[in-house]
Amino acid sequence: MQILTLGINHHTAPLSVREQVAFAPEMIQPALHHLKDHLANVSETKLPEATILSTCNRTELYCAANDAHSTHEQSVLKNTAIEWLAQSRGIRSDELLPHVYVLPQSQAVRHAFRVACGLDSMVVGETQILGQLKDAVRTADEAGSLGTYLNQLFQKTFQVAKEVRGNTEIGAHSISMAAAAVRLSERIFESVSDQKVLFIGAGEMITLCATHFAARKPKLVAVANRTLERGQELADELAEQGLQTESLRLSDLPTRLHDFDIIVSCTASTLPIIGLGMVENAIKTRKHRPMVMVDLAVPRDIEVEVSRLNDVYLYTVDDLGEIVQTGADSRKAAVGQAEAIIETRVSHFMHWLEGRGTVPLIQDLRQRGDDLRAFEVERAKKLLAKGEDPQAVLDALAQGLTNKFLHGSLHALQHAQGEEREALMKILPGLFRAHHSDK
Incomplete structure (x- = not known):
């Protein structure tokens, strides 16, 4: 899953540009539906999740897309999203492009955390943006465009904002x-x-x-x-x-x-x-x-x-x-503390995100294991029904499961060569190491 954020804000665009791409609250739900349809029609990229944040200082799209892992696919997603934003707001893409920032994966996560904490605001440390972000997430949820990945991102975002507020003085010297x-x-x-x-x-x-x-x-x-x-x-x-x-x-x-x-x-x-x-x-x-x-x-x-x-x-x-900006010097220490907290939480979130990539493989392995178990258990039941010795049936069941469990790894090890064989020899002992925690 590719997480991507793109948009403009007060750092990158003047008010004359920001006001052209702003969304009124009642426009956001229809816009989310249109964005997903546009991406599906223009490219093969699937966009199951999207959120639009539009305030006086920023308009941002937060996206989570399937099949956007290669450089080409990511470029298609970026260009298509920028094109959609420009078209939907009635502005030419070439006028918008100089002001747009595009942030993939960890950069997108870090940006969301910084926005929620008020570190990316005109008023550093202000709290209003957190409420606006929560409203944007609520709207996306109501529109059906908030899925597992963005939901997890924003829940972590709100937790980080709370942690920063509780452990730093980021808002102590802010002028609203x-x-x-x-x-x-x-x-x-x-x-x-x-x-x-x-x-x-x-x-x-x-x-x-x-x-x-x-x-x-x-x-x-x-x-x-x-x-x-x-x-x-x-x-x-x-x-x-x-x-x-x-x-x-x-x-x-x-x-x-x-x-x-x-x-x-x-x-x-x-x-x-x-x-x-x-x-x-x-x-x-x-x-x-x-x-x-x-x-x-x-x-x-x-x-x-x-x-x-x-x-x-x-x-x-x-x-x-x-x-x-008055009081900016007084906030420097708090900003540094906030940035340190954010970096740690970004690392944690990326670890979770990378772990989600193994879920399909884990599900497949579990299904294969269940199929092998069901096959051997069914064979054991038939032997018992014929009056076979229960101990012999249990031994056969265990032996059958063991052989099937080891077959794939042993076959790969026997046919591997060079670096692949060395890698397998390092990995396999750890995979099959006995666990003694219950003894």
Whole structure:
């Protein structure tokens, strides 16, 4: 079985590329079915297992494929998967290829472990990625594309993440994206407590951001969401902290955007929610008082042209990178400890994976042994039924089993020559060494 990971992330691709290949949550299950069908139709490679991880910083395919052991087969699997990713997201392969990394076997295992531990994140040590990875695995399981190999890989991945969290201080000095959004706002406004803040969306990231901004006690907090009920629910949670809150519909944004000084957006929309014209109108109504806009969505919620407006300070997930790197020196020791744990666990997993390769042979040997035993036992029963001496029948049974058990090895040894014969002479004594543990 060949395990393969390929994808792009914030290390290899700019936001403009990442947003083109991102998958909305509801798209992933159909995409998994299409990926498996595509590989089956284009090549002879069978792909019984696949998982798609898509976040603001990465889109990755985790695959486990049969019949992909040779260099040629692995190349076919890699090229076909890249072609599928490009086609499914409406981007040319040659545009995507410079940003793609392909990681086979132990490299793929190591990468999964590092991702889950937050070592491959923009915010080193962050924990949100672990939840996102668990969601991706759950979706793959529901789609029927999570089999023995990927299931084992991800279960080990989650165990490694827990071990790293429990035995290192990898997250002790991390600054979250949510905290960075607050810091960016405070660069423009002296005090967040004097500002009105609008959150667009009501998912996990927006909830985290709202919690950080709430600690600054802004003048007003509003939540605009596709479903008014979920937006109201988050607004009510913030109101319990003594804040003045309200909830809006997304359709209210054109007439209400000018009311807010800080806008933080993170939705799963495939198209921008806030366009250039909407922001231009808001700025005119505000008489050019500045606005801070933080777009944490991939694909982006706010049109990129908005960044050209003089009175708007627009930040994306990539713009937050410099801030979240604060404390990197303090994390170096913890990162080293985490990497050491990961290397040990990679070795353990690869040992398990290599052992799985012997399972068909073990099953075949057991079946052959059962067939030999059944044959000799049946012959012994017939002899007993004829009235033969039981002791003689038992001796014959034992002798028959012994002869059949040794036949293959003795025949191979007698006909082997040179290095093959020497190798057999070293191996066979160990295979037939008597065990005395029960004596």
